[in-house]
Amino acid sequence: MAYQVLARKWRPKTFAQLVGQEHVIKALANAFASERLHHAYLLTGTRGVGKTTIARIMAKALNCETGITAEPCGVCSACTQIDAGRFVDLLEIDAASNTGIDNIREVLDNAQYSPTAGRFKVYIIDEVHMLSKSAFNAMLKTLEEPPSHVKFILATTDPQKVPITVLSRCLQFSLRQMTPQQVTGHLHKVLEAEQVQFEPLALNLLGHAANGSMRDALSLLDQAIAHGAGQVEESGVRAMLGAVDQSYLFDLLDALAAHDGPRLLQTADAIALRGLSYEAALHELANVLHQVALTQAVPNALADDLPQRGQIVAAAQALSPEDTQLYYQIALHGRRDLPLAPDEYAGFTMTLLRMLAFAPAKPEQIVGTGSPAKPVQIIETVTPAMPAQATEAVSPAKPAHITENASPATPAQTAAPAGATPLGKPEQAAAPSLPASAPVQTTAPKAESAPAYDDLEPPPWHSEAAEAIYQANTPATDYAAEPASVIESAPDSSPTRDSKAVVPFNGDWRGLVVQLKLGAAGMLAQNAELLGYSDIHFDLQVAEEHRAVATRDYQDKLRSALSEHFGRDITVNVNIGTIAGETPAIMLVRENAARQEVAVAAIQNDPFIQTLVRDMGGSIDAASIKPL
Incomplete structure (x- = not known):
């Protein structure tokens, strides 16, 4: 008897x-068992x-002599x-x-006649998407209302090319690709039935090489048996497929x-000497x-019978999870970019x-998740007429401690006692003159462009923009600067926000809002x-x-932030009424508008821009101009 290939011999x-x-099997089996039969199927x-x-x-x-059955x-x-192909x-x-x-007309003309030997006349049309448009149109009516003894079973690899009018007349089933494990398991049964010796790892290679197609897997198995002279060995399958040896x-x-x-380069050269594919090497890697x-991540995820399980576990112990993820991503990108390399070896x-x-x-x-650290340049000068106590406070042995998050206040106000300030308008508070002490200058970062304030809720970057503008327009001072007398009595302790030191307030509400970093409560402030x-x-x-931002929840958050900042319990009273002065948001909008006008004027007055407008008929879109 002539040899029959495994793909045909082992067809289910x-x-x-x-x-x-x-x-698909469950749906069809239930339909046949209950005899709920459709007239057209699409696979x-x-x-x-x-x-x-x-x-x-x-x-x-449909035609079994025992009746319609699953x-x-x-x-x-x-x-x-039917199995022999002559029904x-x-x-x-x-x-x-x-x-x-x-x-198609020839087929449909015969559809009206009753079946000769079976119960139904079954038409299997393979690769139906290859039919011409006129052929599809010719079969539409028959496909929609065929004779009761006719069943259509259409099959295609490209359903997108099938007209929607045909799809709507069929019961559609989408068949999935088989997993490598399913293919490997079936090949295992086939080889045992065929009494062919094999190595399990060789079947794994065939299962992956089949790409979800059982027919391709059985065809490759036939080739592997011939290549191995009646045996299926891993080395022979690798050589046949051009796959990379796992040891590499x-x-x-x-x-x-x-x-x-x-x-690394020696192993790459060894792969080249074997004539193996670098694309396959990156795929396997x-x-x-x-x-x-x-x-x-999941130690028990690998199968116990996996041949290279020991090597995989050893590699998992040698590499960190971060390195593994990085190498995996680089391997994927390297495989994608391989055709763009000068040659495969270089890629x-x-x-x-x-x-x-x-x-x-x-x-x-890694820098902390908060705002990035801002460099602060400290310039210390000592004048000849400086008092002895101030000189001692800023001497190299006892440097004045300056924190980045310190609240802006003048040294004179810092030296004032922590008594109660009279309740009144902030602009009425007169700034006392600076004492003759060591000036401490902090160089603030360059102001960044801020988005226009729009609607009730400012964007999340609102406070950062306000801080940049504020620092650019305000002399750099330090809330936490201690008077000379305090530094002399306690030279080794410098108050910071973390130490809950009492920090006085100079009436600059906008500067305080920038310092607090309020988050959601910043909309109220x-x-x-x-x-x-x-x-x-x-x-x-x-x-x-803006009543919506003055709820009790926002007030509580603002009160907590103020209490934490000043190191004491603070009460906050929020009234709803007419704004007589300016809020931080209004100040920011005004400053942004001024900066926008300056930027527009700079563009309009630029000689090159004026030449383009005058000689080439250009125009200036003011809305597209953004200040730097």
């Missing part, structure tokens, strides 16, 4: 023998997933003839070679873990890194060198006017249109 004969596609999916096989099993289920007997004349009432049509309207991959991982560049990452080695060069940032190298204040109390006014 019943629904129970099908591998995968459980969602879609990639090559080798069982479209034609399922169509033939459906034909047997389990055809396989021994009656109808079942045996007179089963017509298989290849639409790829019969694309014209004449071919683990050598690469060992070299990466040891940061051994020469060993990404697959191994995926298994390593699984082992690191492959460059990918390995990239893995060697880059490393995830260590925790100590930005839209509030300071009516008056004392040592333990703040009286604020909010306009009627």
